[in-house]
Amino acid sequence: MGHVGPCYQLRPLNGGKEWEAEPDDMLPAMQSDALSGAVAEVNARTRQGC
Numbered sequence: 001m002g003h004v005g006p007c008y009q010l011r012p013l014n015g016g017k018e019w020e021a022e023p024d025d026m027l028p029a030m031q032s033d034a035l036s037g038a039v040a041e042v043n044a045r046t047r048q049g050c
Helices: 031-048
Strands: 002-004 006-011 019-021
Touching: none
Parallel strands: none
Antiparallel strands: 002 006, 006 019
């Protein structure tokens, strides 16, 4: 989502409550993470009938 000061605000791909994370607690996203997110978005659109 973004960041304020040193902390980043994160939110689940399917929506939900955001949380903060310190940069030292985060890892770079892997290609499989991006694919999982893309599949989750397509599945959500399919369930909505779009």
